[in-house]
Amino acid sequence: MSDPAHPPAPHTGLTKAEVAERVARGEVNDVPVRSSRSTAEIVRANVFTRFNAIIGVLFLIILVVGPIQDGLFGFVIVANTAIGIIQELRAKKTLDSLAVIGEAKPTVRRDGVPTAIATGEIVLGDLIELGPGDKCVVDGEVVEADGLEIDESLLTGEADPVLKKPGDKVMSGSFVVAGGGAHTATKVGREAYAAQLAEEASRFTLVHSELRTGISQILKYVTWMMLPTAVGLVISQLVVQGHDWKEAVRRMVAGIVPMVPEGLVLLTSVAFAIGVIRLGRKQCLVQELPAIEGLARVDTVCLDKTGTLTEGGMDVSELRVLLKNADEAYVRQVLGALGESDPRPNASLQAIIDAYPDGSGWRCTESLPFSSARKYSGAAFNGPDAESSNWLLGAPDVLLPDGHPSLSEVEQLNAQGLRVLLLARAERELDDPRVVEDVRPTALVVLEQRLRPDAGETLRYFARQDVSAKVISGDNAVSVGAVAAKLGLPGAEAPVDARKLPAEKESMAEALEGGAVFGRVTPQQKRDMVAALQSRGHTVAMTGDGVNDVLALKDADIGVSMGSGSEATRAVAQIVLLNNSFATLPSVVAEGRRVIGNITRVATLFLTKTVYSVLLAILVICSRVPYPFLPRHLTLLSTLTIGVPAFFLALAPNTERAKPHFVRRVMRYAVPAGLIAGLATFAAYLVSRAYYTGTDTLAAETSVATLTLFLISMWVLAIIARPYTWWRIALVLAMGLGFLVVLATPWLQRFFALKLVGTTMPWTAVAISAMAAVALELVWRLVGRRFPA
Template sequence: MLHPTGGDVTDVERSGARGLTAAQVSERVAANQTNDVPRRSSRSLAEIVRANVFTRFNALIGTLFVLVMIFGQWQDGLFGGVILANSAIGVIQELRAKRTLDKLAVVGETPVRVMRDGALAELAQQDVVLDDLIVLGSGDKIVVDGTVAASHGLEVDESLLTGEADAVSKTPGDEVRSGSFVVAGGGTFTAEKVGREAYAARLVEEASRFSLSHSELMAGINRFLKYVTWLIIPTAILLFISQFRTSLGFGEAIVGAVAGVVTMIPEGLVLMTSIAFAVGVVRLGRRHCLVQELPAIEGLARVDVLCVDKTGTLTEPGMDLDEVIVLDKDLPARQALAATAAGDPDPNATMRAVKEGLDEHDPGWPITETVPFSSARKWSGAAFDGQGSWIVGAADVLLGSGDAHRQQAERLGSTGLRVLVLARVPDGSFAAPDRLDVTASAEPAALIVLRQRIRPEAPKTLEYFAEQGVAVKVISGDNPASVGAIARSLNLPQAEHPVDARTLPDDIEAMAQTLEDNSVFGRVDPQQKRAMVKALQSRGHTVAMTGDGVNDVLALKDADLGVSMGSGSGATRAVAQIVLLDNSFATLPHVVGEGRRVLGNIERVANLFLTKTVYSIILAVLVGLMHVRFPFLPRHLTLISSLTIGIPAFFLALAPNLERARPGFVPRVLRFAVPAGFACGIATFAGYFLASEFTASPFSANSSTATLALFFLTIWVLALIARPWNWWRLGLVVAMGVAFLVVLAVPWLREFFALRPDNLQNDLVALAIAAGAAVMLTFALRWDKWMTRLRNSSG
């Protein structure tokens, strides 16, 4: 009988299965019959350049730039540099992210075991060829389509393909499809569809794509951009007509219309969002965290419940055998345990710990049958010729509720130890249609006590989540008392009363309440993990789920954010949005912190850009209605936008930020940007209108007055957005103000930007109006914030 194995390969090699020869492999490689599908961890170079250069807003700005170059002076075309800056920064940042992701994707791939020339070999997924004989063990992801050649209790979960969670038994001749994964047993199958013909090619491409898929943040930004696009054309027409009617020539009217329209385009908003996302991916990549989808960055910031498995998360994957307590001295317990551990064809971490820590040598009993471990049975076993059948499993599964040995096991488990039972079962039990009935006739022989290794970083990590308002739920398949003991040792809130998941109600609402009231759950099966995620989501929680085993896949799929350990099964890594390649629980605070930094900073940046859009629209409409010359040359608005939006936005988008993410991105931004934009637009126009209508100053002096007023207001808006203030944020605001004063003080810069603040009276009047508008805006925003807090508290 074939016994596929991950570590001991002799059984596979002795089975007689030889697989392809080197010559046959060469023939298939020459015929391009390989599984070499292009890796899609990021966009190609051509796609990156095309996406960052040929955009709708680059086209708009480019058209306006050409018009200014034809009808105006080159200094007024400085805004055209935005095209180069946007494109260059976007391309460079995404190329950096691409290189990081491509390297990490290679590290994150799970090797495939195949038979070649009668020997077992581990290959990269792309090196598999047609007709390869692929060896499967528990937890392996099936990467190509084929037919089962041999089965040793092989059970496959096809939920990724069919949505059905029940494992499907596979026998020789049955079909297996890529995208499914092994949950129990092992076997071999022959690859019949590889490369793009296999379903896995589409799954891998979808799972690892560097994408900007739908999210609340991007949907909100796209709404802003769509509204602005609708307004540009009618506003441009209105401005051109009004400028032409003010006795300006055709060329000057074009330049005036362009000056009014170009500032309406929040071209930097998309750029800063992309940069913030890409930098977030690169930063996490340096911490050995693979982000498979960019929107996962946003999901990180919204998480308020984190579901973790005990094993591999709070505790290290390995365990140490503490002691073996013999319960029946008439039974050869130690010999049976040694033989069972040695005969397991695909040992999990528990059986490896028993095998490594047991001082009893393998007695060499001949094996007639084995039953692999599965999360549904919660036991594994082996039948030996002349020595009976033995199983190893959980104490509360193999022992009755009133059994004294079970009470002894629970006492040990309550101290944080993991306790298993070795039991003998009647011969022939494994052939029963439902192997779950085997436990009813189990005769306990020994208690196996294992000591789990708590991760040293776990206490500080849990403390961080408590401080950040993220509730941690420990969801484990182990004994509730054992899980609770470890959780209590880590000071996890609500860990005093661990819950046995077998007692959980099926009703989602009742389950949700239990989950709210408790934080530790044991004996959770895969379907319950999935149901628990849905129950938490029904209460409005944003749920992140961590996992490393095949029993976590369903919950990872349904969680708002799936986080897999790098050492986990290929299936968990395929469905997770985040993969912790260093298997460190301590990485999670950095993951959550990075998401909050990106989301909080993008909201600040959006406030800046949308304020500019609003005041540009207000100015354009007022100029059109009042039939006066547009108050600015394009170079004036380029200067103001650079100092109060462009440069500050770059620093704000990448700054540290631990603010908790909140829903309602679009309304919140509009509540700030609309009043701020109105204040800037109306006050600036009022100062300009008074200067131009009631004094005989030339246009250059009046436009300089408008520039002073608008800069004063926008620098105040920047100061409001930079709150809460600290040294570097205040320093940023001051630096921008000093830069503007330098432009006014240096003659050639003043001449370059066409600034002539010659009329002191007009300048003071405009600045007084701007100061009044700033005070009114500050009080209006405080009033809105107070009313919002009042509504939320009363609701």
């Protein structure tokens, strides 16, 4: 609290000369706020990968043994890496530009003039002003305090706000929950506390991503399989088959290269990057890329009413004087004086200031800033008649005892979706912990909230997508329920007062499962509610814009902040809606579902290839026969049946709800499909070896095996491409046509060493492929029944 009757001399801050001197000494807050990796990091991350190293070594080997057409896979890797770098650089450009728009600018006082500057322009000794929702960006010492309460929970884990007085320390990373003040910067740059904690990580961090984790797990297993298989193939082709060393190496490379699902990592990065670009065009800043994926997995969205379902502003619709002998003009003056007493009014008080601007004649001697924890603010005045009085303005159900006659009137107004504040005269001093006892209710201030025009449709979208919406607000439960009911939220007709919720997690979770609207929720309760829902296995997203939402945003699986929200909420959220539009959320969900659903599709293609490649290598080693393919054959097959179609499928629209267990869902079909493809291809190869006679028939046998594997792979593609649209059908047909062009063009036949001899074996390959296709269909249907999508 403060004593405006004897205000201290205002601090003027640094002068321009002092600022220039500190800049010259390098005493600047030079920690970069990054929304993406640097260009050098992007290039390194895309070039220096485990599989680029493996493929690069194999490519160099082929350059030695020749011919160049067996090294086509190396050029594919170069193209893939270039695509990945270009797309991520495009995403970086989008992220960086949006981060500049969304970056908060603290207010510093220099030469006595408050000025908003970039965080990186703060110098040592700067005087930084603080108000509700502001984040402390550097360490400092408080020099001015007006009921200044700071939440340090993000640093210390202690949820209770700390009242700060002049001389107290503040740490960067904490934020203001009530009151105001100013502090001098005592540590800037990398010396600041929060900067030291975050030295190893920038804002561009990889939060838990099941997609990335699953792919890394798959690649780890593939790596361990490759080494023994490569040794076995070399021994088989060199010693058992008696090939010359160059031919043995070519066949070994042909067996190893298709085991590497190299394009899968690329397509995952590209899908994320394009998602960022698409959302960036809608003014949505994705501060952590996997947040796109995370929101797609969300099954419960917790919404703060103010700023999410309603717009920030409010209007005073009515003033109801409760005391019979009270003068309404007098009440208006008190409200005007309360408005003037708070230099940083919230939305409710701003509406009162707009309605009752005249507070002249009233001198504020003490103030109590609004806090979302206590639900009221206050001030002490010397009125025009020199009479001193203490006033409180806040939630009627907090300031009045249960059963008070005025509460029934409040309930009626709340039921209409109106927000009601009580103006009451306090008999005790403002710093008395029992100040709310024995207050005299003077007037009800009725506020009308502005509903967001797009909120109703957004709630209906979540309902259609089986995403449960929970409105958790600090406002009166009945009022919140009325607003939610206007927007058509199911369950809004039975709002719950959070003060009656059990504190035990399991009991709270049960209550949350059955309710949709919760009012009078404290900031700590919001955090507890998120944890309770998570304990039931729910993936929870939390949206909000005020400091009372910070704790819940931080603990939720995905935090979504409005761009106009407090600096603290934007700092902890993974997604910031810069246009302040709740209606952007469906776009984020849809983008995440597109990424996850499509990557699951294409992963099945890549891993089917890995499985049949491993199986073919094992069968060749055990059967002591020449490996049926050269690298060029499998490059052709991979390009037509996986590489090109996977690129289009990965970027296609997809609204399927994301499901957990990525690896299991992919492998449940990739393993049987790969086994069928490998066994059928090897069977066709053995039949062709028995059919063709002579010493130089390996090329004909290879062509039969290539045709068989292509037809089976095309059927796998046809299954994965479902449900069919015109462009999916055209894609599958175009890939088939591409293979026919190779078979029908003489120079392409020679380039790829493909030539079908006679008609018996080619048709035999078609027949074997048809039987394999039937098996693939049966497996697909069996998997669909046992593991429904």
